[in-house]
Amino acid sequence: MALQTQSQDIEKDTAAIIDVHEHQEGPLLPILHDVQAKFGYVPEDALLQIADRLNLSRAEVHGTMSFYHDFRTEPAGRHVLKVCRAEACQSLGGEKLAEDIQRDLGIKWHETTPDGKVTLEPVYCLGLCSCAPAAMMDGNLHGRLDEAAVLKLVEEVK
Template sequence: MNIRVAVDDVSARVAAIVAELQHLEGPMLPILHRLQEEFGYIPEVAKQIIANALNLSRAEVHGVITFYHDFKSHPSGRHVLKLCRAEACQSMGCEPLADKIKAKLGIDWHETTPDGAVTLEPVFCLGLCAQAPAAMLDGELHARLDEHCLSDILAEVRA
Protein backbone atom coordinates (compact mmCIF):
# COMPACT_ATOMS: atom_id res chain seq x y z
CA MET A 1 0.00 0.00 0.00
CA ASN A 2 2.71 2.52 0.93
CA ILE A 3 4.69 1.76 -2.23
CA ARG A 4 1.60 2.37 -4.38
CA VAL A 5 0.97 5.70 -2.65
CA ALA A 6 4.59 6.72 -3.19
CA VAL A 7 4.40 5.84 -6.90
CA ASP A 8 1.13 7.75 -7.24
CA ASP A 9 2.69 10.78 -5.52
CA VAL A 10 5.68 10.68 -7.87
CA SER A 11 3.42 10.31 -10.91
CA ALA A 12 1.28 13.23 -9.77
CA ARG A 13 4.32 15.45 -9.22
CA VAL A 14 5.81 14.46 -12.59
CA ALA A 15 2.49 15.18 -14.32
CA ALA A 16 2.28 18.60 -12.63
CA ILE A 17 5.80 19.53 -13.76
CA VAL A 18 5.12 18.36 -17.30
CA ALA A 19 1.85 20.30 -17.42
CA GLU A 20 3.60 23.42 -16.16
CA LEU A 21 6.35 23.32 -18.80
CA GLN A 22 4.92 21.55 -21.85
CA HIS A 23 3.79 24.84 -23.41
CA LEU A 24 7.40 25.97 -23.88
CA GLU A 25 9.04 25.74 -27.27
CA GLY A 26 11.26 22.65 -27.11
CA PRO A 27 9.92 21.63 -23.69
CA MET A 28 11.62 18.27 -23.16
CA LEU A 29 14.95 19.50 -21.78
CA PRO A 30 13.37 22.04 -19.40
CA ILE A 31 11.02 19.30 -18.17
CA LEU A 32 13.88 16.85 -17.66
CA HIS A 33 15.99 19.45 -15.86
CA ARG A 34 13.11 20.31 -13.53
CA LEU A 35 12.49 16.62 -12.79
CA GLN A 36 16.17 16.08 -12.09
CA GLU A 37 16.12 19.10 -9.78
CA GLU A 38 12.97 17.89 -8.02
CA PHE A 39 13.86 14.21 -7.55
CA GLY A 40 17.64 14.08 -8.05
CA TYR A 41 17.03 11.72 -10.99
CA ILE A 42 14.44 11.07 -13.70
CA PRO A 43 11.86 8.61 -12.34
CA GLU A 44 11.04 5.75 -14.73
CA VAL A 45 7.35 6.66 -14.64
CA ALA A 46 8.22 10.09 -16.08
CA LYS A 47 9.15 8.70 -19.49
CA GLN A 48 5.61 7.69 -20.42
CA ILE A 49 4.05 10.80 -18.89
CA ILE A 50 6.39 13.05 -20.90
CA ALA A 51 5.86 10.98 -24.06
CA ASN A 52 2.08 11.26 -23.78
CA ALA A 53 2.15 15.00 -23.10
CA LEU A 54 4.58 15.81 -25.93
CA ASN A 55 3.14 13.34 -28.45
CA LEU A 56 6.37 11.34 -28.57
CA SER A 57 7.23 7.72 -28.08
CA ARG A 58 8.60 6.53 -24.75
CA ALA A 59 11.72 5.45 -26.68
CA GLU A 60 12.30 9.02 -27.89
CA VAL A 61 12.13 10.32 -24.33
CA HIS A 62 14.41 7.52 -23.12
CA GLY A 63 16.88 8.37 -25.90
CA VAL A 64 17.16 11.99 -24.78
CA ILE A 65 17.58 11.00 -21.12
CA THR A 66 20.33 8.50 -21.89
CA PHE A 67 22.11 10.80 -24.37
CA TYR A 68 22.86 13.44 -21.72
CA HIS A 69 25.17 12.19 -18.96
CA ASP A 70 23.81 14.54 -16.30
CA PHE A 71 20.37 12.93 -16.33
CA LYS A 72 20.29 10.09 -13.82
CA SER A 73 17.98 7.10 -13.84
CA HIS A 74 18.32 6.47 -10.09
CA PRO A 75 19.18 8.59 -7.09
CA SER A 76 22.81 9.58 -6.60
CA GLY A 77 24.70 9.20 -3.35
CA ARG A 78 24.83 11.96 -0.76
CA HIS A 79 28.07 13.06 -2.46
CA VAL A 80 28.87 13.01 -6.17
CA LEU A 81 32.53 12.70 -7.11
CA LYS A 82 33.27 13.52 -10.74
CA LEU A 83 36.72 12.67 -12.02
CA CYS A 84 37.96 14.28 -15.23
CA ARG A 85 39.06 11.78 -17.85
CA ALA A 86 39.91 14.19 -20.68
CA GLU A 87 43.27 14.16 -22.43
CA ALA A 88 45.11 16.62 -20.19
CA CYS A 89 44.06 14.76 -17.06
CA GLN A 90 44.91 11.43 -18.66
CA SER A 91 48.39 12.68 -19.49
CA MET A 92 48.84 13.70 -15.85
CA GLY A 93 47.79 10.36 -14.39
CA CYS A 94 44.05 10.42 -13.83
CA GLU A 95 43.62 6.77 -14.82
CA PRO A 96 45.77 5.34 -11.98
CA LEU A 97 44.00 7.72 -9.59
CA ALA A 98 40.63 6.56 -10.91
CA ASP A 99 41.64 2.95 -10.31
CA LYS A 100 42.60 3.81 -6.73
CA ILE A 101 39.34 5.69 -6.13
CA LYS A 102 37.28 2.80 -7.51
CA ALA A 103 39.21 0.29 -5.39
CA LYS A 104 38.90 2.35 -2.18
CA LEU A 105 35.19 2.96 -2.70
CA GLY A 106 34.51 -0.55 -4.00
CA ILE A 107 32.49 0.76 -6.95
CA ASP A 108 32.88 1.46 -10.65
CA TRP A 109 31.82 4.41 -12.81
CA HIS A 110 28.15 5.42 -12.46
CA GLU A 111 27.79 3.40 -9.26
CA THR A 112 27.00 4.40 -5.70
CA THR A 113 28.60 2.95 -2.60
CA PRO A 114 26.34 0.49 -0.73
CA ASP A 115 25.94 2.97 2.14
CA GLY A 116 24.67 5.63 -0.29
CA ALA A 117 27.53 7.99 0.55
CA VAL A 118 29.25 8.45 -2.82
CA THR A 119 28.41 8.22 -6.51
CA LEU A 120 31.39 8.13 -8.88
CA GLU A 121 31.00 9.76 -12.30
CA PRO A 122 33.45 10.26 -15.15
CA VAL A 123 33.45 13.68 -16.83
CA PHE A 124 35.27 14.81 -19.93
CA CYS A 125 36.74 18.18 -19.02
CA LEU A 126 36.32 20.35 -15.98
CA GLY A 127 38.29 23.21 -17.53
CA LEU A 128 41.30 22.77 -15.27
CA CYS A 129 43.63 21.38 -17.93
CA ALA A 130 46.62 23.39 -16.68
CA GLN A 131 46.06 21.96 -13.19
CA ALA A 132 45.41 18.34 -14.12
CA PRO A 133 44.34 15.87 -12.93
CA ALA A 134 41.10 17.36 -11.64
CA ALA A 135 37.91 16.32 -9.94
CA MET A 136 34.69 17.87 -8.70
CA LEU A 137 33.09 16.90 -5.40
CA ASP A 138 29.55 18.19 -4.90
CA GLY A 139 30.24 21.10 -7.25
CA GLU A 140 33.59 22.04 -5.67
CA LEU A 141 36.62 21.76 -7.94
CA HIS A 142 39.82 20.01 -6.86
CA ALA A 143 42.97 20.40 -8.97
CA ARG A 144 46.42 18.83 -9.13
CA LEU A 145 45.15 15.64 -7.57
CA ASP A 146 47.57 13.15 -6.13
CA GLU A 147 47.21 10.28 -3.67
CA HIS A 148 47.31 12.66 -0.69
CA CYS A 149 44.50 14.84 -2.08
CA LEU A 150 42.60 11.70 -2.98
CA SER A 151 42.78 10.45 0.62
CA ASP A 152 41.49 13.82 1.89
CA ILE A 153 38.59 13.81 -0.60
CA LEU A 154 37.62 10.25 0.28
CA ALA A 155 37.81 11.05 4.01
CA GLU A 156 35.51 14.03 3.43
CA VAL A 157 32.85 11.96 1.66
CA ARG A 158 33.03 9.17 4.20
CA ALA A 159 32.64 11.53 7.21
Protein backbone atom coordinates in the same frame (compact mmCIF):
# COMPACT_ATOMS: atom_id res chain seq x y z
CA MET B 1 0.68 1.29 0.28
CA ALA B 2 3.90 3.33 0.57
CA LEU B 3 4.91 2.48 -3.02
CA GLN B 4 1.50 3.52 -4.29
CA THR B 5 1.75 6.84 -2.43
CA GLN B 6 5.28 7.39 -3.78
CA SER B 7 4.10 6.63 -7.33
CA GLN B 8 1.20 9.06 -6.93
CA ASP B 9 3.58 11.75 -5.67
CA ILE B 10 5.88 11.19 -8.64
CA GLU B 11 2.92 11.42 -11.01
CA LYS B 12 1.57 14.59 -9.40
CA ASP B 13 4.92 16.36 -9.16
CA THR B 14 5.91 15.36 -12.69
CA ALA B 15 2.58 16.65 -14.04
CA ALA B 16 3.19 20.01 -12.35
CA ILE B 17 6.68 20.22 -13.88
CA ILE B 18 5.37 19.36 -17.34
CA ASP B 19 2.62 21.98 -16.96
CA VAL B 20 5.28 24.66 -16.48
CA HIS B 21 7.33 23.71 -19.56
CA GLU B 22 5.15 21.91 -22.11
CA HIS B 23 4.22 25.05 -24.05
CA GLN B 24 7.83 26.13 -24.48
CA GLU B 25 9.79 25.33 -27.59
CA GLY B 26 11.87 22.23 -26.90
CA PRO B 27 10.47 21.45 -23.44
CA LEU B 28 12.05 18.00 -22.96
CA LEU B 29 15.41 19.05 -21.48
CA PRO B 30 13.98 21.60 -19.03
CA ILE B 31 11.41 19.02 -17.91
CA LEU B 32 14.06 16.33 -17.41
CA HIS B 33 16.28 18.75 -15.48
CA ASP B 34 13.43 19.79 -13.18
CA VAL B 35 12.28 16.19 -12.60
CA GLN B 36 15.81 15.16 -11.70
CA ALA B 37 16.17 18.20 -9.42
CA LYS B 38 12.94 17.20 -7.67
CA PHE B 39 13.61 13.48 -7.21
CA GLY B 40 17.40 13.20 -7.60
CA TYR B 41 16.87 11.04 -10.70
CA VAL B 42 14.27 10.53 -13.44
CA PRO B 43 11.94 7.74 -12.27
CA GLU B 44 10.58 5.34 -14.88
CA ASP B 45 7.02 6.49 -14.10
CA ALA B 46 8.03 10.09 -14.82
CA LEU B 47 9.75 9.10 -18.07
CA LEU B 48 6.58 7.42 -19.30
CA GLN B 49 4.45 10.39 -18.26
CA ILE B 50 6.78 12.86 -19.99
CA ALA B 51 6.74 10.83 -23.21
CA ASP B 52 2.94 10.64 -23.14
CA ARG B 53 2.37 14.33 -22.43
CA LEU B 54 4.88 15.52 -25.04
CA ASN B 55 3.65 13.00 -27.63
CA LEU B 56 7.09 11.37 -27.82
CA SER B 57 8.01 7.73 -27.74
CA ARG B 58 9.54 6.30 -24.59
CA ALA B 59 12.63 5.56 -26.70
CA GLU B 60 12.98 9.24 -27.67
CA VAL B 61 12.91 10.36 -24.03
CA HIS B 62 15.24 7.55 -22.97
CA GLY B 63 17.59 8.39 -25.87
CA THR B 64 17.80 12.00 -24.72
CA MET B 65 18.47 10.92 -21.15
CA SER B 66 21.20 8.50 -22.17
CA PHE B 67 22.85 11.07 -24.45
CA TYR B 68 23.25 13.56 -21.59
CA HIS B 69 25.34 11.85 -18.93
CA ASP B 70 24.05 13.91 -15.99
CA PHE B 71 20.59 12.32 -16.11
CA ARG B 72 20.11 9.32 -13.84
CA THR B 73 17.53 6.53 -13.85
CA GLU B 74 18.34 5.60 -10.25
CA PRO B 75 19.00 7.72 -7.19
CA ALA B 76 22.62 8.78 -6.70
CA GLY B 77 24.48 8.45 -3.46
CA ARG B 78 24.41 11.22 -0.92
CA HIS B 79 27.54 12.70 -2.57
CA VAL B 80 28.61 12.60 -6.21
CA LEU B 81 32.27 12.44 -7.21
CA LYS B 82 32.85 13.29 -10.87
CA VAL B 83 36.33 12.51 -12.16
CA CYS B 84 37.60 14.16 -15.34
CA ARG B 85 38.43 11.71 -18.12
CA ALA B 86 39.52 14.26 -20.76
CA GLU B 87 42.92 14.40 -22.43
CA ALA B 88 44.61 17.01 -20.21
CA CYS B 89 43.76 15.08 -17.06
CA GLN B 90 44.72 11.79 -18.68
CA SER B 91 48.11 13.17 -19.70
CA LEU B 92 48.86 14.14 -16.10
CA GLY B 93 47.96 10.90 -14.37
CA GLY B 94 44.19 10.84 -14.63
CA GLU B 95 43.99 7.21 -15.70
CA LYS B 96 45.93 5.97 -12.69
CA LEU B 97 43.95 8.30 -10.44
CA ALA B 98 40.68 6.89 -11.81
CA GLU B 99 41.88 3.33 -11.20
CA ASP B 100 42.97 4.23 -7.66
CA ILE B 101 39.63 5.85 -6.87
CA GLN B 102 37.64 2.88 -8.15
CA ARG B 103 39.82 0.47 -6.20
CA ASP B 104 39.68 2.54 -2.99
CA LEU B 105 35.90 3.02 -3.15
CA GLY B 106 35.29 -0.56 -4.30
CA ILE B 107 33.01 0.57 -7.14
CA LYS B 108 33.09 1.20 -10.88
CA TRP B 109 31.81 4.15 -12.90
CA HIS B 110 28.11 4.95 -12.36
CA GLU B 111 28.01 2.91 -9.15
CA THR B 112 27.38 3.93 -5.56
CA THR B 113 29.29 2.73 -2.52
CA PRO B 114 27.43 0.08 -0.51
CA ASP B 115 26.80 2.60 2.29
CA GLY B 116 25.00 4.86 -0.22
CA LYS B 117 27.30 7.80 0.44
CA VAL B 118 29.29 8.27 -2.79
CA THR B 119 28.39 7.82 -6.45
CA LEU B 120 31.29 7.81 -8.92
CA GLU B 121 30.79 9.40 -12.34
CA PRO B 122 33.15 9.98 -15.25
CA VAL B 123 33.00 13.40 -16.92
CA TYR B 124 34.69 14.65 -20.04
CA CYS B 125 36.26 17.98 -19.12
CA LEU B 126 35.57 20.06 -16.07
CA GLY B 127 37.38 23.06 -17.58
CA LEU B 128 40.24 22.77 -15.10
CA CYS B 129 42.80 21.61 -17.64
CA SER B 130 45.61 23.76 -16.24
CA CYS B 131 45.09 22.09 -12.84
CA ALA B 132 44.87 18.50 -14.06
CA PRO B 133 43.97 15.93 -12.94
CA ALA B 134 40.68 17.31 -11.71
CA ALA B 135 37.45 16.16 -10.10
CA MET B 136 34.23 17.62 -8.79
CA MET B 137 32.68 16.64 -5.47
CA ASP B 138 29.09 17.80 -5.02
CA GLY B 139 29.59 20.66 -7.48
CA ASN B 140 32.90 21.86 -6.01
CA LEU B 141 35.94 21.71 -8.30
CA HIS B 142 39.27 20.31 -7.14
CA GLY B 143 42.50 20.30 -9.14
CA ARG B 144 46.02 18.91 -9.06
CA LEU B 145 44.70 15.76 -7.45
CA ASP B 146 46.44 12.59 -6.45
CA GLU B 147 45.09 9.51 -4.70
CA ALA B 148 45.63 10.96 -1.20
CA ALA B 149 43.81 14.20 -2.06
CA VAL B 150 40.80 12.36 -3.46
CA LEU B 151 40.65 10.03 -0.48
CA LYS B 152 40.67 13.08 1.76
CA LEU B 153 37.71 14.54 -0.18
CA VAL B 154 35.80 11.28 0.17
CA GLU B 155 36.54 11.03 3.89
CA GLU B 156 35.36 14.62 4.43
CA VAL B 157 31.93 13.85 2.98
CA LYS B 158 31.56 10.49 4.69
